[in-house]
Amino acid sequence: MSREFTPETERQRLQLLGFLKPELLGNEFTHLEFPRRVQPKELGQRMLYRDQSMTGWAYKKIELEDLRFPLVCGEGKKARVMDIIGVTRALGDHNLKVCSSTLPVKPFLSCFPEVQVYDLTQYEHCPDDVLILGTDGLWDVSSDKDVAATVDKVLSSYEPNDPSRYTALAQALVLGARGISREQGWRLPNNKMGSGDDISVFVIPLGGPGSYT
Numbered sequence: 075m076s077r078e079f080t081p082e083t084e085r086q087r088l089q090l091l092g093f094l095k096p097e098l099l100g101n102e103f104t105h106l107e108f109p110r111r112v113q114p115k116e117l118g119q120r121m122l123y124r125d126q127s128m129t130g131w132a133y134k135k136i137e138l139e140d141l142r143f144p145l146v147c148g149e150g151k152k153a154r155v156m157d158i159i160g161v162t163r164a165l166g167d168h169n170l171k172v173c174s175s176t177l178p179v180k181p182f183l184s185c186f187p188e189v190q191v192y193d194l195t196q197y198e199h200c201p202d203d204v205l206i207l208g209t210d211g212l213w214d215v216s217s218d219k220d221v222a223a224t225v226d227k228v229l230s231s232y233e234p235n236d237p238s239r240y241t242a243l244a245q246a247l248v249l250g251a252r253g254i255s256r257e258q259g260w261r262l263p264n265n266k267m268g269s270g271d272d273i274s275v276f277v278i279p280l281g282g283p284g285s286y287t
């Protein structure tokens with residue numbers, strides 16, 4: 075039902091804003107993206123880059139302005155906007171500034187959500203049909219497939235009319251994302267690290283308690 079908004083997925087929107095309003099970048103950032111940080115010794119050389127209009131890469135000659143820090147840097151969960159924040163949509167952060175600078179970060183953070191409509195009247199639902207609403211603490215370490223497997227396992231162990239099954243499912247998802255125990259370093263069953271972020275999970279029944287049809 076949703077997708078993540080990250081500096082990587084929103085790269086072109088961010089770069090377009092930096093291109094149209096270069097004053098937001100000051101003399102510290104460039105809206106262009108390079109595979110790695112450009113070094114002064116590479117002035118005059120050719121390097122791959124991409125801008126707000128490109129999905130692929132092309133070559134350009136490195137100029138002095140290209141030595142500025144990229145507006146979007148890093149990959150995956152380490153991706154950052156202006157090297158300061160890892161999200162691109164927020165309601166707050168009005169006073170957030172770039173470290174050791176007066177440049178505001180807020181202009182690059184959108185307050186407009188992505189909206190999707192799921193018409194409940196168009197489908198038949200049973201008590202096992204649920205919508206999982208969770209913070210990134212859950213999704214950082216759990217895939218859709220992992221969550222679906224937990225849904226099937228937990229809900230099948232309760233009677234369809236037992237409303238506590240949904241609370242138990244939410245608890246199982248939180249504990250599963252956090253890890254096994256503090257003594258074992260909050261490890262997941264696959265031995266990867268559990269989530270160190272805040273984890274909030276809502277289980278929303280789509281069919282409600284009742285027998286299967």
